[in-house]
Amino acid sequence: MNYSSINPIHAAPEGFQFGRVWNCSSQIPSLNYRTRTFMAVQEDMTSKPRIPHVLTVAGSDSGAGAGIQADLKACAALGVYCSTVITAVTAQNTIGVQGVNLVPEDFVAEQLRSVLSDMQVHVVKTGMLPSIGVVEVLCHSLKEFPVRALVVDPVMVSTSGDILADPSILAGFREELLPMADIVTPNLKEASTLLGGVRLQTVADMRSAAKLIHTLGPRNVLVKGGDLPDSLDAVDIFFDGENFHELRGSRVKTRNTHGTGCTLASCIAAELAKGSPMLLAVQVAKRFVETALDYSKDMAIGSGPQGPFDHLFKLKSNVYNSYRRRGFNPSDLFLYAVTDSGMNKKWGHSITTAVKAAIEGGATIIQLREKDAGTRDFLEAAKACVEICRSHGVPLLINDRIDVALACDADGVHVGQSDMPVHVARMILGPEKVIGVSCKTPEQAEKAWAEGADYIGCGGVFPTTTKANNLTVGLDGLKTVCLASKIPVVAIGGIGVANARSVMEIGASNLKGVAVVSALFDRECVFTETRKLHAVLTDVAALVVK
Numbered sequence: 101m102n103y104s105s106i107n108p109i110h111a112a113p114e115g116f117q118f119g120r121v122w123n124c125s126s127q128i129p130s131l132n133y134r135t136r137t138f139m140a141v142q143e144d145m146t147s148k149p150r151i152p153h154v155l156t157v158a159g160s161d162s163g164a165g166a167g168i169q170a171d172l173k174a175c176a177a178l179g180v181y182c183s184t185v186i187t188a189v190t191a192q193n194t195i196g197v198q199g200v201n202l203v204p205e206d207f208v209a210e211q212l213r214s215v216l217s218d219m220q221v222h223v224v225k226t227g228m229l230p231s232i233g234v235v236e237v238l239c240h241s242l243k244e245f246p247v248r249a250l251v252v253d254p255v256m257v258s259t260s261g262d263i264l265a266d267p268s269i270l271a272g273f274r275e276e277l278l279p280m281a282d283i284v285t286p287n288l289k290e291a292s293t294l295l296g297g298v299r300l301q302t303v304a305d306m307r308s309a310a311k312l313i314h315t316l317g318p319r320n321v322l323v324k325g326g327d328l329p330d331s332l333d334a335v336d337i338f339f340d341g342e343n344f345h346e347l348r349g350s351r352v353k354t355r356n357t358h359g360t361g362c363t364l365a366s367c368i369a370a371e372l373a374k375g376s377p378m379l380l381a382v383q384v385a386k387r388f389v390e391t392a393l394d395y396s397k398d399m400a401i402g403s404g405p406q407g408p409f410d411h412l413f414k415l416k417s418n419v420y421n422s423y424r425r426r427g428f429n430p431s432d433l434f435l436y437a438v439t440d441s442g443m444n445k446k447w448g449h450s451i452t453t454a455v456k457a458a459i460e461g462g463a464t465i466i467q468l469r470e471k472d473a474g475t476r477d478f479l480e481a482a483k484a485c486v487e488i489c490r491s492h493g494v495p496l497l498i499n500d501r502i503d504v505a506l507a508c509d510a511d512g513v514h515v516g517q518s519d520m521p522v523h524v525a526r527m528i529l530g531p532e533k534v535i536g537v538s539c540k541t542p543e544q545a546e547k548a549w550a551e552g553a554d555y556i557g558c559g560g561v562f563p564t565t566t567k568a569n570n571l572t573v574g575l576d577g578l579k580t581v582c583l584a585s586k587i588p589v590v591a592i593g594g595i596g597v598a599n600a601r602s603v604m605e606i607g608a609s610n611l612k613g614v615a616v617v618s619a620l621f622d623r624e625c626v627f628t629e630t631r632k633l634h635a636v637l638t639d640v641a642a643l644v645v646k
């Protein structure tokens with residue numbers, strides 16, 4: 101098990117066991133067809149890109165929060181193939197473990213042989229190994245069919261406090277499995293058990309434990325601090341035999357932490373299978389767990405103290421988002437507030453207080469337009485604004501920066517004619533996100549619709565100082581574009597309390613509102629100005645309805 105020998109996935113297969121496959125499969129009658137076509141398959145496989153492959157050797161969790169089920173989902177989420185050797189079947193839910201049924205050791209051995217002899221496994225990850233016999237069978241299989249890396253999650257007791265392994269496995273871990281491991285990932289209780297029951301209560305204790313566990317033979321140790329008392333952060337200690345790394349993430353406030361350890365180890369294995377170096381694999385894995393917990397923090401499954409979380413949040417992140425669940429609503433364009441960092445600075449407003457004031461004053465959609473901010477600062481501000489907007493049910497769009505929109509999970513983007521083309525933005529963002537585009541002409545409006553935009557912003561309607569060298573289209577230009585547009589329009593450019601009525605009265609049914617910058621943000625009290633504009637717009641809307 102030489103971790104440093106891990107090559108990128110496209111490298112020539114190492115340690116392929118074709119001869120053994122031949123021998124092994126000839127013992128399995130149902131594989132005879134395969135053995136006949138084996139030579140052809142062998143030739144074919146060497147020319148095809150190899151799929152990163154993790155084999156998990158673990159227990160089944162009927163509640164599907166931890167164990168084999170968590171491993172499958174974690175690998176799937178990271179785009180890695182995952183095969184499974186099941187060591188035990190547990191009856192388990194959010195309350196605890198109600199029963200455990202062990203798979204006979206010789207059948208664990210048979211599963212290992214089936215997969216390892218045939219399926220080009222890159223990394224083996226272990227979870228629940230209920231008996232010393234299973235540990236021995238596994239070590240034997242790994243010697244017969246070497247893989248590139250071994251990740252050991254020394255599962256012994258479930259978070260609910262139920263025993264998942266016989267204490268006799270400790271000897272198997274110490275003497276056989278850990279010396280073969282590229283990384284071992286004990287939680288606090290497991291680290292303590294591996295070290296004969298020492299007390300672990302601080303980060304300093306975790307460091308000492310990592311160092312001591314390293315002497316048992318694994319190449320790297322990660323002591324996980326999910327259960328560290330009184331800790332605001334989720335801190336894990338990584339030790340590679342020379343250096344310590346304190347990995348800190350924010351601690352998500354949620355009951356849905358069942359399976360975090362299994363998921364973390366599977367993600368590490370998945371990243372290693374892709375060819376990632378160890379520390380990077382651990383960092384990616386930790387971030388994955390934190391993100392998944394954050395997405396699933398309010399998920400309600402089961403009545404017990406420990407719920408599962410959603411590994412596949414990327415497939416349906418909109419489910420947890422009340423705005424996206426109802427989809428893009430053109431009436432959201434009614435009072436469209438666009439931020440400007442210069443103006444906030446001038447008035448001593450932070451972006452978050454400005455956004456909050458605009459929403460409280462009646463803004464129905466927010467766009468962050470931060471032309472001067474550095475990426476890191478912009479992202480942090482955007483994340484905070486997403487929280488505010490979401491809690492008020494108001495959509496948040498990001499101007500131009502599709503990367504920032506994705507990173508903060510904004511509701512969409514607004515792009516200009518020289519930014520990312522709409523069809524490319526749509527490809528990147530997927531069907532759920534809102535995309536708006538600035539248009540001055542009927543041709544641009546037609547293209548916006550054809551490429552999949554949700555709305556267009558048309559302007560500048562009046563001269564404005566917010567945008568340099570901006571061509572003014574006037575009320576006539578606005579009307580021409582509205583009539584040509586197949587999608588909703590919001591008017592922008594020099595609009596405020598004094599002229600909003602004239603804009604909304606041009607007589608175009610797809611003109612849904614006004615977008616404003618200075619009229620809200622180049623003012624001392626953003627809340628009051630937004631209220632005033634909201635009153636004007638509501639007045640016009642009432643007249644139009646009559």
Ligand SMILES: Nc1ncnc2c1ncn2[C@@H]1O[C@H](COP(=O)(O)OP(=O)(O)O)[C@@H](O)[C@H]1O
Pocket residue numbers: 259286287288324325326327334335336349350351352353354357359360361362364386389390393
């Ligand atoms: N509430 C939380 N918020 C963020 N990360 C967490 C939280 N709880 C656990 N983690 C992280 O999940 C991973 C698994 O840790 P832990 O829960 O201690 O393991 P186990 O599930 O084996 O007990 C670690 O990276 C830990 O920092």
Ligand SMILES: Cc1ncc(COP(=O)(O)O)c(N)n1
Pocket residue numbers: 158159160161166167168190192227228255257258259260264357358359360361362
């Ligand atoms: C089959 C199985 N494997 C592992 C765990 C540990 O998971 P956790 O520490 O989150 O309870 C578990 N509960 N069940």
Ligand SMILES: [Mg+2]
Pocket residue numbers: 255287361362
């Ligand atoms: Mg665990």
